[in-house]
Amino acid sequence: MVNKAASLGVLNLLAGKALRAPLWLLISALLARVLGPEGLGSWSMILAAGMLMNQLLLHWTQSITQRFGRVEWLDSGSLDSTFSIRLPLLVAGTMLALVALFILPFDWLQRFFGIRSGEVHVLLAMLAFWCMAETQALQQVRERFVHLAWAPISADLVLMGAIAAIALIPMFNEATLAERLQFLLLAMACGWGGWLAWELRGIGFRFPLRSFSWSRLSSQMLFAIPLVPGFLVGYLAEWCDYFLIRHFYGEYEIGLFHPAYQYLLIFIGLPTALVSVLLPRAVQHFEEKGAVAIDLLVKRDAPRFALVWGVLILIPLTVLPGLFLLLVGEAFTSSAALLSIMLAVVPGAIAQHLFGVVYFLQGRLLISTFAFFLVKLLVNAALSAFLLPLIGVTGAAYGVVFSYMILQWLFVIFAVPDHRLLARFAGVLLWCQIIGLLLCLFDGIVPRLLIGCAALALSFCCIRFTPIFDAREIAAVLPQRLKRHEQWLLYWLARPST
Numbered sequence: 001m002v003n004k005a006a007s008l009g010v011l012n013l014l015a016g017k018a019l020r021a022p023l024w025l026l027i028s029a030l031l032a033r034v035l036g037p038e039g040l041g042s043w044s045m046i047l048a049a050g051m052l053m054n055q056l057l058l059h060w061t062q063s064i065t066q067r068f069g070r071v072e073w074l075d076s077g078s079l080d081s082t083f084s085i086r087l088p089l090l091v092a093g094t095m096l097a098l099v100a101l102f103i104l105p106f107d108w109l110q111r112f113f114g115i116r117s118g119e120v121h122v123l124l125a126m127l128a129f130w131c132m133a134e135t136q137a138l139q140q141v142r143e144r145f146v147h148l149a150w151a152p153i154s155a156d157l158v159l160m161g162a163i164a165a166i167a168l169i170p171m172f173n174e175a176t177l178a179e180r181l182q183f184l185l186l187a188m189a190c191g192w193g194g195w196l197a198w199e200l201r202g203i204g205f206r207f208p209l210r211s212f213s214w215s216r217l218s219s220q221m222l223f224a225i226p227l228v229p230g231f232l233v234g235y236l237a238e239w240c241d242y243f244l245i246r247h248f249y250g251e252y253e254i255g256l257f258h259p260a261y262q263y264l265l266i267f268i269g270l271p272t273a274l275v276s277v278l279l280p281r282a283v284q285h286f287e288e289k290g291a292v293a294i295d296l297l298v299k300r301d302a303p304r305f306a307l308v309w310g311v312l313i314l315i316p317l318t319v320l321p322g323l324f325l326l327l328v329g330e331a332f333t334s335s336a337a338l339l340s341i342m343l344a345v346v347p348g349a350i351a352q353h354l355f356g357v358v359y360f361l362q363g364r365l366l367i368s369t370f371a372f373f374l375v376k377l378l379v380n381a382a383l384s385a386f387l388l389p390l391i392g393v394t395g396a397a398y399g400v401v402f403s404y405m406i407l408q409w410l411f412v413i414f415a416v417p418d419h420r421l422l423a424r425f426a427g428v429l430l431w432c433q434i435i436g437l438l439l440c441l442f443d444g445i446v447p448r449l450l451i452g453c454a455a456l457a458l459s460f461c462c463i464r465f466t467p468i469f470d471a472r473e474i475a476a477v478l479p480q481r482l483k484r485h486e487q488w489l490l491y492w493l494a495r496p497s498t
Contacts, residue, residue, distance in 0.1 A: 012145055012146045012148075012149035012150070013145060013148065013149045015149065016148075016149030016150055016152065016153060017149075017270070017272065019153060020152055020153055020156065021266050021267075021269075021270060023153060023156050023160075024156065024262070024266050025263060025266065025324075025327065026160075026327070027156060027159060027160060027163070028259045028262050028263065028327075028328070029259070029324075029327035029328045030160065030163045030164075030167070031043065031163060031184075031259075032255075032259050032327075032328040032329065032331075032332055032335075033167070033328065033329055034163055034166050034167050034180070035177070035180070035181075035255075036255070036331065037252050037255030037256050037331060037332065038251050038252045038255055039177050039180070039181070039255065040254075040255035040258050040259065041246075041250070041251030041252060041253070041254035041255035041256075041258065042114075042115070042118075042177065042181065042251050042255075043181060043184070043258075044242060044254055044255070044258040045113045045114055045115055045242065045246070045251070045254065046113075046115060046118055046121045046122055046125050046181065046185070047125055048113060048239045048242055048243075049109060049113045049115060049118075049122045049125065050121075050122050050123075050124070050125025050126040050128070050129055051125070051126075051129055051235065051239075052235060052239075053097050053100070053122065053126045054126045054129040054130050054133070055228075055231045055232065055235050056228065056231075056232070057093035057094070057096055057097050057126075058090060058093045058094070058097075058126070058130045059129070059130065059133055059231065060225065060227055060228050060231060061086050061089045061090060061093070062133055062134060062137045063227055064082060064085060064086055064220045065079070065082055065086065065134075065137045065138070065141060068082055068085075068220055069082035069137075069141050070141045073141050073142060078203065079138075079141070079203050085217050085220055088217070089217075089221070097123065097126060098123075101119040101122060101123055102119055109122060112243070113246075114246050114250075114251060117178070118178070118181075120182065121178070121181055121182055121185055124182070124185035124186055124188070124189050125185055125188075125189075127189045127193070128185065128188040128189040128191075128192055128193075131189065131192035131193045131195070131196045132152075132155070132192045134196055135151060135192060135195045135196045135199050136148060136151070138196075138199040138200070138202075138203065139151065139199060142199075142202070142203070144199075144202075147195075147199075151195050154191070154195070155188070155191035155192050155195065156191075157191075158187055158188070158190065158191030159184065159187055159188050159191060161187070162183060162184050162186075162187035162188075163184065165183075166180055166183065166184070229370060230366075230369045230370045230373075233370055233373050233374050233377060234369070234373055236377050237373045237374075237376050237377040237380065238265075240377060240380055240381050240384070241257065241261070241380065241384055241396040241399065241400065242254055242257070242258075244381065244384050244385055244388055244396065245257055245388065245393060245396055248388045248389055249388075249392075249393070253392075253393050256332060256334050256335045256338070256393060257335070257338060257393050257396060257397075259324075259328055259332060259335050259339075260324070260335045260336070260338040260339035260342060260397075261338075261342065261400070263320070263324060263339055264339065264342045264343065264345070264346070264400070267313070267316075267317075267320075267343070267346045267349070268345065268346060268349040268404075270313075270349075271309060271349060271350040271353040271354075272353060274305060274309075274350070274353065274354075293361070294358055294361060294362070294416065295416070297354075297357065297358060298355075298358060298415060298416055298422060298425065299424065299425075301354075302354045302355070302425050303424045303425045303427075303428045305350060305354060306348075306350050306351065306354065306425060306428045306429065306432065307428050307459065307462065309347070309350040309432075310347045310348075310350075310428070310431070310432040310435065310459060311456060311459045311460075313346055313347060314347070314435065314452045314455055314456050314459075315449075315452055315456070317343050317346055317347070317436075317439055317448075317452070318439065318445070318448040318449050318451070318452035319445060319448075319449070320339065320343065321336045321337075321339050321340040321343070321443070321445075321448075322336070322445045324336050324339055334393070336443075337394070337443060338393065338394065338396075338397045340439070340440055340442075340443055340448075341394065341397040341398065341401060341440045342397050342400050342401060342440075343436065343439065343440065344401050344405075344433075344436035344437050344439060344440040345400070345401055345404040345405055345408070345433075345436060346436060347432035347433065347435050347436045348405065348408045348429050348432040348433045348436065349404070349408070351408040351409075351411055351412055351425075351429050352407060352408055352411045355368075355411040355412055355415045356368055356411065358415045358416070359411075359415070367414065368411065372407055372410045372411060373407070375406065375407070375410060376403045376404065376406065376407040376410075377403075379399075379402065379403040379406055380399045380400060380402075380403035381399075383395075383398065383399040383402055383403065384396045384398075384399030384400075387399060401440070405433055408429060408433070409429070412425060412426060412429060431459075431462065435451075435455045438451050438455070439451055439452065
């Protein structure tokens with residue numbers, strides 16, 4: 001029963017991920033149309049400020065729920081003790097946020113984010129991000145995987161409803177940009193706030209909470225606080241180009257960069273669906289066989305997954321820039337060009353996800369979540385700062401491409417001491433990156449399709465004439481309806497076993 005429930009949860013997570021990717025493509029396109037480039041730039045900087053405040057003041061405490069709350073839930077079916085520990089931290093974080101937004105004489109929002117009179121906007125963004133993370137943490141602790149899969153989609157639909165209201169209701173025609181942004185942020189906060197209230201009701205959350213011991217508070221803070229530097233580096237790695245573009249140009253240029261970069265992040269994140277299935281099995285295999293499990297993952301499984309990913313993603317990458325321009329409108333023509341450049345990193349994006357599992361099994365999370373992303377941040381910031389004044393926002397796109405490609409190689413090179421195990425995957429990763437770079441050289445859909453089809457044919461040749469896939473293994477997993485084509489499929493997908 002447990003295995004069946006877990007399998008159902010994984011299927012829901014995969015389905016939710018598959019559905020949310022095109023949904024976010026649509027949301028980004030709708031935001032671009034109702035806000036325009038400059039308004040979209042303001043929206044992105046408000047989200048950046050809200051996310052920073054949430055990461056530094058509130059989000060780090062959720063690791064206490066995920067680590068210690070899970071144990072409490074299994075032992076007692078309650079999270080009262082965990083929340084009694086976290087409540088003072090949440091209150092203190094909220095008070096610091098209010099002081100930073102409304103009391104500090106130094107206008108840091110204007111200085112660093114270019115936000116004028118946007119304190120309420122940033123507060124709403126912070127609350128929305130906190131409610132989202134809190135909801136998902138509770139769902140993970142309680143293993144409510146179906147809710148974890150579909151809660152983001154329902155919250156996205158609330159935001160889409162707010163966007164539709166702005167586009168269709170006449171009174172919003174006279175609304176200022178600040179009023180439109182506040183309405184969208186309020187909808188976002190309410191969507192996730194409703195889910196959080198539902199999850200808290202499910203655990204029987206109520207006041208007063210249990211009393212807590214200061215010794216437990218200090219020990220759990222010592223567990224959670226070391227995660228803050230990693231959060232900060234991850235935040236800066238994601239948002240540094242926004243700050244640099246604003247420094248050299250302004251909100252209009254940020255608005256051009258934002259939708260292209262968000263589409264890139266969606267496609268880079270797609271392999272996480274694979275990891276959600278692979279990780280539990282990898283952990284079990286590692287517990288049974290130790291280092292042998294890692295060797296098999298690196299030498300056998302990772303090249304297979306990477307090559308299949310590179311093949312499956314090729315055609316979507318060739319047509320996406322044209323589809324993107326159709327969705328967001330002619331005002332974002334420059335964004336489509338930026339997207340076609342940045343998509344070069346997508347074929348190799350699976351490397352950091354697959355080898356992230358290796359570092360997780362080895363317990364080397366500080367390296368994978370902090371050191372590697374710090375290198376990416378430094379490369380991205382240095383290259384973008386150098387190129388932005390010379391070639392415009394395109395310079396930031398090149399900074400993204402080369403920093404992500406370096407990140408992918410870092411995950412691979414330092415995964416295992418025996419680099420001979422990595423030779424096959426290194427060849428696949430190099431091939432995927434070459435394909436991505438070739439695609440980014442062309443803007444038109446016809447040349448991109450020609451390059452994509454040629455790369456697809458060469459990839460099948462690679463599959464056919466290298467021992468990446470074993471014929472017996474493919475035959476064992478073929479669905480019954482494909483059995484009549486087994487001989488033809490094995491001829492093209494695997495080198496015969498010897």
